[in-house]
Structure formats: C-alpha cells, structure tokens
Amino acid sequence: MKINQTFEKHLRDVYYLREEIEKQDVHQLLDKFAQLGNVMPSTAPIYFLIDYTKSKYLVMTNSTMEVTNRDPREFLEGGIPMLKSIYHQDDFKIYNEKVFPENLRFLESQPQSTHQDFIFTYNFRIQHKNKSMVPILQRSSYLTSEETGKPLYSLGMVIDISFLKKDRSIYHSIERSSLATKELLEEHYYYPYFEDSLLSAQESRILAYMAEGMSSKQIAWKLKIAENTVANHRKNMLKKTNTKNVAELIAMACRNGFI
Structure with a gap:
C-alpha cells in the first residue's frame, strides 16, 4: 500500500x-x-x-x-x-x-x-x-x-x-x-486556503520574542496584551504549522526563514 x-x-x-x-x-x-x-x-x-x-x-x-x-x-x-x-x-x-x-x-x-x-x-x-x-x-x-x-x-x-x-x-x-x-x-x-495558514503580524512578533527565550508573561508585558492572548496565539501557530510544541515551532520557523 x-x-x-x-x-x-x-x-x-x-x-x-x-x-x-x-x-x-x-x-x-x-x-x-x-x-x-x-x-x-x-x-x-x-x-x-x-x-x-x-x-x-x-x-x-x-x-x-x-x-x-x-x-x-x-x-x-x-x-x-x-x-x-x-x-x-x-x-x-x-x-x-x-x-x-x-x-x-x-x-x-x-x-x-x-x-x-x-x-x-x-x-x-x-x-x-x-x-x-x-x-x-x-x-x-x-x-x-x-x-x-x-x-x-x-x-x-x-x-x-x-x-x-x-x-x-x-x-x-x-x-x-x-x-x-x-x-x-x-x-x-x-488549510484549504493558503492565506488561512499564514501567521498574522502579531503572531510573527510573538514568535520572534519566543525565539529570544521570552516567557508568555514577558511577551504580554512587551506587547501590552493579556497573557492568555499570547497563549491563544501560540496555540494557533502550532495548528497553522502542524508542530507539536514550542521547540518544534521555533526550529521550523528558523528553517523556513520566518524569524
């Protein structure tokens, strides 16, 4: 098969x-x-x-x-x-x-x-x-x-x-x-439509801070948003990239030039 x-x-x-x-x-x-x-x-x-x-x-x-x-x-x-x-x-x-x-x-x-x-x-x-x-x-x-x-x-x-x-x-x-x-x-x-799989500008910013080793709390303070909002963006990025965890997400982003 x-x-x-x-x-x-x-x-x-x-x-x-x-x-x-x-x-x-x-x-x-x-x-x-x-x-x-x-x-x-x-x-x-x-x-x-x-x-x-x-x-x-x-x-x-x-x-x-x-x-x-x-x-x-x-x-x-x-x-x-x-x-x-x-x-x-x-x-x-x-x-x-x-x-x-x-x-x-x-x-x-x-x-x-x-x-x-x-x-x-x-x-x-x-x-x-x-x-x-x-x-x-x-x-x-x-x-x-x-x-x-x-x-x-x-x-x-x-x-x-x-x-x-x-x-x-x-x-x-x-x-x-x-x-x-x-x-x-x-x-x-x-994602049947390619545009739905793209990271938003905010997600890209959060991903860049994650790659620098910042915690969700630190990212929330930096962007002046709720910590839960950062967590939700992180979940969405994992879904869009079909990665299982943050380490895999960052590695994929580095390989593909996202950050």
Whole structure:
C-alpha cells in the first residue's frame, strides 16, 4: 500500500476486490458509534456504512434530512459519486490528497487485526439543498482486508457542527478508542486556503520574542496584551504549522526563514 495513495485511487484499486466482511464486525462497530452518538451535542447524528468496493452506501440514516435536507435514499441510490457532488471541492481536495493518505499510512503501520480499534475524525463542508455550506464532523472506522490491509468498508457517524465551527480549517485526528477509554494518537490541521495558514503580524512578533527565550508573561508585558492572548496565539501557530510544541515551532520557523 502506497502512503501517498489518494482516496479516489483507493476506490479504483478496491473496485475488483470481493472480500467478505463478517456481519458481526459491522454490527459491533455500528453499536460503538451509536453509543458515542448518544453523548454528542446538536442534531441527531447521521450513521452510515460505505462499501468501498462498490462505491455505495449500505446504511444511511434519516438525519440527513436535518443536516442537508436530503432524503437518505439519495445517498443510498447515488453512492459516493453523489456525496462528491455536494462535498465542498476545496475540502474534498484536502481529504483526497492529505487526510485519506494519512489514514492509510497509519493503518499500514498497525497490525490488520487491530484496525477496528481506531477512530478517524475530520471535518468538512457539505452542501445543503438550499445551496449553503454546512460544516460537519465525521468520526469513522474502517473494516479492512485481512490479506492487504486496504479499507473495504467505512462506518461511523456525522454531526452538524455549525454551532461551533466558524473558520475554514480542517481538523484531523486518529485515536484508539473503546467505550471505556480513548487515546489520542495523532492530530493534523489542514488549510484549504493558503492565506488561512499564514501567521498574522502579531503572531510573527510573538514568535520572534519566543525565539529570544521570552516567557508568555514577558511577551504580554512587551506587547501590552493579556497573557492568555499570547497563549491563544501560540496555540494557533502550532495548528497553522502542524508542530507539536514550542521547540518544534521555533526550529521550523528558523528553517523556513520566518524569524
């Protein structure tokens, strides 16, 4: 399996596979997502099951009416091509070229027998029937081929996050999860629009002071802003640069001539 394999190429590759998945595995995963959905806010979650080998939905619940004003039968009959037609194209490009390949890379690093233990989360925008774009969050798992480790089915849930998602960034995480425990393994941030990933003038100033070894308190005094504001700028810089900590952020900034 190639690490840089896109979602669309994966669909072409698995089209001819006819490997069967145990129905018990499907029901167990659907039950897990149903219980997770009971503690999620906003509208009722949409639950789905996708067969990648046929590019079609096997399950799609009625909550699609609440989120997109579309009958679930439109998805069941139209399959993945129908989803792509209402998927925000800039967001789909990120999913196709970044998010899905990262998921494949991660799965390739894990024993196939453990693939069902992981939940893959990301957000994207989908078109409502009134032409507005609705930000949604998807949490899903894969049922993979015992022979190749390739995803054959994806199942999980989707919720409307209009009440909290106001920017255009895409959050992507991978976690090991059960009903009792959750362990965050990876986090990534993507920006469909390049300008959203650029550091602001204030962030650049704060980064320069951080590189000089100044504390958040010292930077706040220097710029006459609240210490919490400095902390928020630091979090935003970590997201925009996909760095894990201040040391990594400063090293990246030095390598790229930001400071």
